[in-house]
Amino acid sequence: MSAVPEKTCLMGIDIGAGSLKTMIIDSSGRVRGSAAVDIVTHSPHPLWSEQDPEDWWKAVCTTVPMALKEAGLTAGQIAAISFSAGAHTPVLEDGQGRLVRPAILWNDQRSGAESRELQEKYGDRILAIGLNRPAPTWTLPQFLWLARHEPDAVRRTARVYVAKDWLRSRLTGTWETDRTEAVGTLLFDAANDRWSPELCDMAHWDIATLPPLVTPTTIVGQVTAAAARAAGLAEGTPVVCGTSDTSIETFGAGSVRPGDGTVKLATAGTISVVSREPRVHPTLINYPLAVPGLWYTITGTNSCASAHRWFRDRFMMGAGTSGSAAFAEIDRLAATVRPGAEGLLFHPYLQGERAPYWDPMLRADFVGMTFRHDKAHFSRAIYEGIAFSLRDVLDQFRAQEMDIRTARIIGGGSKSATWRQIVADVLNVEILLPETTDASFGAALLAGVGIGVFSDELSAAAACAKVIDRSTPDPDNVAFYDRLFGVYKEAQAGLANVNHALSRITG
Structure with missing residues (x-):
């Protein structure tokens, strides 16, 4: 393996539905090393789908040293780290930083009744403010379910994270999210770029528990000494916010211009189309893309x-x-x-x-x-x-x-x-x-944009997103x-x- 200059490699970490993956790439987009471990999903009741966030952190501490070893690199050669994970997966902490309950995954279906009620009572308003319609996959109906069935958990919650943000906070100790994740909660007013009091009221949720907003390429902190010891990283390594998996995968695959399409064959199957603005419709979902100024409808x-x-x-x-x-x-x-x-x-x-x-x-x-x-x-x-x-x-x-x-x-x-x-x-x-095609690859690219390895997101995709095969109908x-x-x-x-x-x- 050829030698790599100091601090030119980038690390992306992704929480998938069934596993966590850490990937290391160089500035040409070449994968230097990767490692993955399975994550257990729990279904204590019919239609429930939950994970223990502590399992994610254990997986980081396992996969980071494995990926570094495969790459033949030291922790000091990682220039920056970023994250991705599935949207709609809230992690609740109390005032002492302790987990309140397991994380409810995007494929959890327990809030079907709440979704129907929200649609019947407020469907038009939710679509107008949040750009999407309520369904069990969204955080808004999940929070309404919690308010009704686990009110003590709601009372104890001091901070809400989305999955990748909670995991990233294990490295930095900071609390923030990006706008793609915010839209994914269905608690965000996209037109006014703020958390929506009206949507939060529908879920009986305290808006003060929702995190500050940054861009996906913002450097939000550095790896702390304690996190470096636990995960095998170098203290002081810059950590970039990142964004949700579909946004980051679309970007990492090279779908970065209006009209570009992406098909995803993962735990769920999706189709997305890049556009200059959201295309609001009851059967479609809209998010900001990792590329500034663009959206993707999925x-x-x-x-x-x-x-x-x-x-x-x-x-x-x-x-x-x-x-x-x-x-x-x-x-x-x-x-x-x-x-x-x-x-x-x-x-x-x-x-x-x-x-x-x-x-x-x-x-x-x-x-x-x-x-x-x-x-x-x-x-x-x-x-x-x-x-x-x-x-x-x-x-x-x-x-x-x-x-x-x-x-x-x-x-x-x-x-x-x-x-x-x-x-x-x-x-x-x-x-x-x-x-x-991994989300961890797109996360690593965003880390590079965040610290200036790439001048912007389009340059990163142009340099690193390569097509190797075509299937013609x-x-x-x-x-x-x-x-x-x-x-x-x-x-x-x-x-x-x-x-x-x-x-x-x-x-």
Whole structure:
């Protein structure tokens, strides 16, 4: 490995839904080292999804030394550090800096009743002020649920963090967030650039507990002596704010100009389009992009790689089989089956659904099974069903005249050439594969912008976001999938009431 001058490498740390990853890159965007460890998600009750933030900090203390070792670097060669994580994940601390309760994740569905109530009472106002509609994924309904079911936790809360900000505070001891995360709480007045008293009142939440605002590239502090000892970092290393994972991934993949599209095949599946202003609509979600002056409009399906992993864990893991080998076998099997999986359809609603239905009571299903179908057909149907769900999402953009003809693809699912081609054919969009797609990569780039390694965000993306493969839609497959998608939609509509009845019967 070639020598690296002092303090020219950048570190990005990302909290994913199932793991935490630390990545180190140099100023050309080359990945020098990385490490990841799993994070346990707890579901103590149906529809709940929580994590212990202390597990995130333990993961940082584990992965930082591993990444430095792989890179062949010392902690003193890291010029700056930044962070990302999923939006909508609040961390509550009391006045002594102690955690009040576990963090409620973005895919938690407990606040379905609160979301419906907020929509019925205040839907138009919430959309006008917060740019988005209430759903269980947002912090506003989560806080209303807490006010009703855990009032002691609300009374004890002195500071609210969003996930990446709490983790970053373990390094610096500071308290702040960026505007993308603020919009993600659904407690922020974007037009007036401030926390909204009106939205906070809807959740019975004290606005004084919400953090100060900075830009994603602001240097918010330095690694403290205690944090350096615990995590294997160098005391005094600059720490840059960072932003939420979808914003940072869009930027890191190179989608940095109006009209650029991004498809994400991760725990959730999403499609986003970059624009100069928010495109406010009940079925779409708006955030500021990591690039100043730009927004991205995004919406998605709840279960993507999580459905893929569910299928692997339940049906593909035999004695002595590793997780990676099982994923590889699913991919191999899916490639052996013709488009359409011989009439087997999959709706991936394993944890309710976001766009376009916003319905936590929907359930997953396989439709059209026969004796002919085997593991290969189910593997293909998983890939196609998730792609159809993304088509359902993309149609919301097209209804608002926001079409895309090319999109960069990110997330763990982007590693599969078969899945990339299916997505290209189902969406009828050319799919571009960046060389590096991790949120931790985008976080490292923002760290570089923050300390001046790159002159600005566009320069960082131009220098480091490289496309290594393309999947072009096949016209015959596009036409076939267009017909099959109609059947997929018809089956979804026909089963919606059945899903609701099953959810009511089983509680």
